[in-house]
Amino acid sequence: MKKLTYLVAIALLWACQPQERQALDLNYPETKKTDTTDIYFGTEVSDPYRWLEDDTSDETANWVTAQNQVTNAYLSNIDFRDEVKARLTELEDYEKVSAPFKGGDYYYFYKNDGLQNQSILYRVKNFEDEPEVFLDPNSFSDDGTTALGGLSFSDDYKYTAYSISEGGSDWRTAFIMHTETKELLSDKIKWIKFSGMSWYKDGFYYQRFDEPKEGDELSAANQYGKVYYHKVGTDQSKDKLIYSNPDNPENRFGASVSEDERFLFIYSYTGTSGNELYVKDLSDPASDFRPIITGFENDHYIVDNDGDDLIIHTNLEAPNNRIVRVNYKNPTSENWVDMIPETENVMTASTAGGNIFTSYLIDAKTAIKQYDYQGNLIRDVDLPGIGTASGFGGALEDEELFYSFTSFTVPYSVYKYDISSGESELHRRPELDFNPDEYETKQVFYTSKDGTKVPMFIVHKKGIEMNGKNPTWLYSYGGFNISLKPSFSTSRLVWLENGGVFAMPNIRGGGEYGEEWHKAGTKLQKINVFEDFIAAGEYLINEGYTSSDYLALQGGSNGGLLVGATINMRPDLAKVAFPMVGVMDMLRYQHFTIGRAWAADYGTSEDSEEMFKYLYSYSPVHNIDPDATYPAVMVTTADHDDRVVPAHSFKYAATLQEKNPDNPNPLLIRIETKAGHGAGMSTEKRIELNADMYSYAWYNMGVIPELAKKKM
Known part of the structure; x- marks a missing residue:
């Protein structure tokens, strides 16, 4: 067993300042190493924790148990952890209602009374009437870990198809019920993934994959996606294959039907950006699929049709997007006419x-x-x-x-x-118990390493002192054309109301400024993303919001990669780091589940020697410095994450602990059970996760939050 001496806050001191500390012993589990190596373009790369990629083995399960025991013991030592959880629970306990949508004679909306694990779908004919429960996902499982994955009404609103996600997995199983009576039919459609359900007459189109081998459900590569048509009241074995591409196993598909049921559109993807688009005239039984656009260099989707004309949203020759119109009989791009320009x-x-x-x-x-x-x-x-x-x-x-x-x-x-x-x-x-007038939000523009101006939102209580001692939470993502926008979070309030600062930079790799901003953070330019994030932290420190002793970094998925790479490059930047469900092994990510699709953003270690060397230069698991002092790290992942398989986090945490056994700050991993990449996580598990992260951050900063001082 490896030992680490770390310093803990004395929970009975009063000021929100660094506290006198006492030394405790922390024992990391011993993680077995194997002699496993790969050779990339003549370079030998060791992978001693490859065995942790087997998420179904007893050996991996024992390792998970041992790591969680250490982490739980550490967290239980934080005196104010219960107060943090109690306040998170208190703030979360308010009625949350979604925007309604019209479906036939009813308005439908989701509502959570406060602490329900899953929101319930209600319906009402008039808003003055008492709503009736239409579908309650809390009834799907006893512990709230089975969530509603998707829902779609037939065009006549006679039927409702809905899918469920078990334990946070991306796999979906679909069911059908009569909309009026809520009677469940016998239909059960399995192995759906990354797909909606688009109705046409008395059935719907969907994408599925072949049933994986037993034990490989959460890790095997998802290949050979196929579009099927399921007819209500029939067994799935009778579903009709509509579209596939057996020569290209990485292709995935989406299917949608126009609102007037005139056209079927097929979207073909190989990555997370760029798609092909095909159309079929359903009013003509003899028609076949006609290509609208081929190649995966740009993104396109159908906005609607206007009779024979298709209205298309595209970034072809328009990085910030435009809307074009074209006749479906000659739909290729040379015939497109701008309708709403870029x-x-x-x-x-x-x-x-x-x-x-x-x-x-x-x-x-x-x-x-x-x-x-x-x-x-x-x-x-x-x-x-x-x-x-x-x-x-x-x-x-x-x-x-x-x-x-x-x-x-x-x-x-x-x-x-x-x-x-x-x-x-x-x-x-x-x-809810919150006064917005007590807080302020500002947007600043800071300069990254290469001179690029990057926007950042900063939120905090009014009147904070710019003394460099404010606990600050720096969060970002930086990938896959995803834009981070202002949004409300009750869990974030706990950080803010206790004197914390929240900062969110819109770094490159995202979609905030169009495809050029996205591309500037991909492949051989990926390090721009990490430099943008580092520059955000430096701005907050230089402007007096915080200092390295009071800065916490957080990011999930691609953002987990962001945090892992950042603390390798700048271990001195922050006091605490949360790489969550991260892509940490950049040489092997493409071999699991949907990982191959991320190559459009990352490139792969197999593409070229140049691409391999670039990935190898920042891959979090391969660049841990044994001579560096790392911040207090708490890696988070979940056993049912089949988007970014937990092996990424397992190998990363094992390597951190192995190479830095005497790091003065703890290096832990928190592994959730019966949860996945994040979507559909129960309210209870969400509160527990946030309570652990906030407590861990304050504790390692030597800060006692105001909510704990009130209990003294």
């Missing part, structure tokens, strides 16, 4: 009530415009404030829609929008 701001689009609503990101904040189907501007939509608005979608016949608005200090609120007049009115706003 602007300097990134745009997405949706439809409702015979109108097109475009959403623009202006320095990561939302602006909405309303157009007709000829591309004529009707109005700029007045929003309730500066923040994030979403939900401007609905059916062709809708006269109203419901959208949500939120910001860092505005809870998720729902507004009703009159499509004809453009008037908004508040539909529902939650009530």
